[in-house]
Amino acid sequence: MDSNQAKQHNLLGSEAASERTLYPYVTGSSVVAIKYKDGILMAADMGGSYGSTLRYKSVERVKPIGKHSILGASGEISDFQEILRSLDELILYDNMWDDGNSLGPKEVHSYLTRMMYNRRNKFNPLWNSLILGGVKNGQKYLGMVSMIGVNFEDNHVATGFGNHLARPILRDEWHENLSFEDGVKLLEKCMRVLLYRDRSAVNKLQIAKITEEGVTISQPYALKTFWGFAAFENPTVGAEGSW
Amino acid sequence: MEFKMAQAAAEVPPKGGFSFDLCRRNEMLSNKGVPPPSFRKTGTTIVGLIFQDGVILGADTRATEGPIVCDKNCEKIHYMAPNIYCCGAGTAADTKAVTDMVSSQLQLHRYHTGRESRVVTALTLLKYHLFNYQGYFQAALVLGGVDANGPHLHTIYPHGSTDTLPLATMGSGSLAAMAVFESKYHEGLTKAEGINLVCEAICSGIFNDLGIGSNVDVCVITKGHKEYLRNHQLPNPRTYVNSKGFSFPKKTEVLLTRVTPLEEKVEVIEGGDAMEE
Numbered sequence: 001m002d003s004n005q006a007k008q009h010n011l012l013g014s015e016a017a018s019e020r021t022l023y024p025y026v027t028g029s030s031v032v033a034i035k036y037k038d039g040i041l042m043a044a045d046m047g048g049s050y051g052s053t054l055r056y057k058s059v060e061r062v063k064p065i066g067k068h069s070i071l072g073a074s075g076e077i078s079d080f081q082e083i084l085r086s087l088d089e090l091i092l093y094d095n096m097w098d099d100g101n102s103l104g105p106k107e108v109h110s111y112l113t114r115m116m117y118n119r120r121n122k123f124n125p126l127w128n129s130l131i132l133g134g135v136k137n138g139q140k141y142l143g144m145v146s147m148i149g150v151n152f153e154d155n156h157v158a159t160g161f162g163n164h165l166a167r168p169i170l171r172d173e174w175h176e177n178l179s180f181e182d183g184v185k186l187l188e189k190c191m192r193v194l195l196y197r198d199r200s201a202v203n204k205l206q207i208a209k210i211t212e213e214g215v216t217i218s219q220p221y222a223l224k225t226f227w228g229f230a231a232f233e234n235p236t237v238g239a240e241g242s243w
Numbered sequence: 244m245e246f247k248m249a250q251a252a253a254e255v256p257p258k259g260g261f262s263f264d265l266c267r268r269n270e271m272l273s274n275k276g277v278p279p280p281s282f283r284k285t286g287t288t289i290v291g292l293i294f295q296d297g298v299i300l301g302a303d304t305r306a307t308e309g310p311i312v313c314d315k316n317c318e319k320i321h322y323m324a325p326n327i328y329c330c331g332a333g334t335a336a337d338t339k340a341v342t343d344m345v346s347s348q349l350q351l352h353r354y355h356t357g358r359e360s361r362v363v364t365a366l367t368l369l370k371y372h373l374f375n376y377q378g379y380f381q382a383a384l385v386l387g388g389v390d391a392n393g394p395h396l397h398t399i400y401p402h403g404s405t406d407t408l409p410l411a412t413m414g415s416g417s418l419a420a421m422a423v424f425e426s427k428y429h430e431g432l433t434k435a436e437g438i439n440l441v442c443e444a445i446c447s448g449i450f451n452d453l454g455i456g457s458n459v460d461v462c463v464i465t466k467g468h469k470e471y472l473r474n475h476q477l478p479n480p481r482t483y484v485n486s487k488g489f490s491f492p493k494k495t496e497v498l499l500t501r502v503t504p505l506e507e508k509v510e511v512i513e514g515g516d517a518m519e520e
Contacts, residue, residue: 164418168451169426172443193425197418229430231293231409238392239363242407 020124024076026050028061029200030162031072032190033131034174035140035155036183039211040133042072043187045195046220047202054202062208064215066091069105069134070208071112074159075147076127083126086115105134105141109151117149129159135212158190161198166190180209192223261379286454288416289319289330290424290444291385291396293409294437297465298387298394301441302330303416303449304474305456312456316474320462322506324349324360326469327388328462329369332414333381333401341382345369346506362388362395366405374403383413389464416448416455423447434463442476449478 026048033042048056061080062072065087073080090111094103109132119125125147133142143153156170169190178186184207195201203225208217236242273279289302306314321342323329327349331338345368349360366386373380384399398411410428412420423444432440438461448455459476463469483489 161418165422168419168422168447171451172423172447189426193422196425197421229409229428231430235407235409239366239395239397239407242363242366242397242405 024127026077030160032158036178039135041183043207045205068136072131079126104136109143113151287332287414288448291387291411294432299437300462303455304458330385332383337382361390378402416452419447419451420444
């Protein structure tokens with residue numbers, strides 16, 4: 001009883017030992033995902049930034065969950081790893097039932113929403129924006145959960161800076177029944193704009209695909225970028241003194 | 244000795260920039276429950292693009308006052324000189340005041356020198372003014388024009404820094420517009436492609452950002468010629484419940500309509516050649 005009260009005091013009052021997440025430390029930048037003809041495509045770069053330093057360059061931010069879903073996360077990497085551990089436990093217990101039924105993307109999304117919202121209510125959030133996509137029984141599903149528990153489902157989602165840079169492109173150019181090649185091209189277009197304009201982006205990305213058959217996560221690769229516009233090389237010709 | 248020095252210091256008038264004397268009183272008022280008046284802002288997308296022969300500027304037409312749209316069709320592309328136009332984002336009063344002021348200064352300069360204004364002149368005048376006010380003048384501008392040295396496009400930030408770029412976006416929708424630019428820009432754009440790209444960028448802002456809306460204004464400036472396409476695109480038409488729309492009963496007949504633009508006047512140049520240098 002006493003120790004409980006002391007702990008509550010700690011949560012609200014003293015600065016000494018804070019056991020709540022106050023700010024993120026190692027963060028991942030945006031994740032972008034779209035529905036296509038056969039399932040879901042999700043792209044994320046492999047950078048883990050420590051403030052303004054690019055500390056880790058091989059962080060896998062897209063992981064398969066169970067048989068039917070993939071999860072991509074931006075934000076605090078340690079919280080993402082914690083979420084993966086909880087989901088692992090969830091899938092394990094589901095498998096132990098051995099009843100021929102398995103958790104689909106809708107269920108996992110619901111579980112994640114509850115988990116994120118619950119943590120937010122305790123003022124101790126998991127500092128992530130999650131994208132959950134999957135296919136079960138022919139039904140494609142793509143949803144997002146934010147760190148305060150806001151969740152929704154859509155045909156194309158993005159986290160972080162992707163919301164501002166990638167979603168306008170997706171709103172314009174996404175359509176039903178994209179082929180795999182077109183879907184990858186569209187995602188690469190979005191990731192390229194993010195690479196140009198988001199300072200925490202790295203040119204090393206993975207694209208994950210999930211269909212009824214299963215999950216494939218590509219090997220890390222780099223996008224081709226073009227920096228050689230003549231007008232950018234000498235922008236102040238004729239306007240001497242400006243920059 | 245100290246007393247005398249203090250008196251001397253009090254006599255010197257303040258040297259320009261804003262005076263913050265009333266800040267304490269404002270704080271006291273808002274603590275007592277008197278809300279400060281809200282600004283009319285132009286949460287905006289303004290874009291500029293250099294193409295083969297000149298500059299294309301584009302802007303949306305929504306002006307907001309907090310959460311309310313106060314002007315559905317305002318003009319954000321301001322006249323600076325016959326060959327220079329400037330788009331403004333931020334507080335509407337600030338953008339209009341600063342562009343008007345620099346436009347007058349350019350006019351005087353043109354009388355003084357007898358030559359066409361240069362874009363770098365406008366750039367420097369704007370930059371000095373904004374830096375002087377240390378960012379309190381909330382005007383973010385995209386300045387474009389064609390002068391004797393070719394087409395130029397500059398962005399000016401509220402604190403007074405500038406950028407010289409072939410493509411520029413400013414305002415709350417700058418990210419959405421820049422996403423379109425980054426994915427579709429290539430070298431050697433023709434005028435039609437350029438106008439198309441500018442319209443797409445503004446529309447991207449219109450449909451993906453709440454501070455932007457209504458119509459698209461475009462201004463194309465080339466050597467010796469400019470086209471101000473007011474309301475070039477109207478992607479948000481008013482829809483009526485009745486398919487025939489409204490019709491008011493006829494009252495007064497219009498006999499004559501004459502529109503006189505107030506900002507530009509016809510200049511009489513008294514002979515002499517326009518020199519290049």
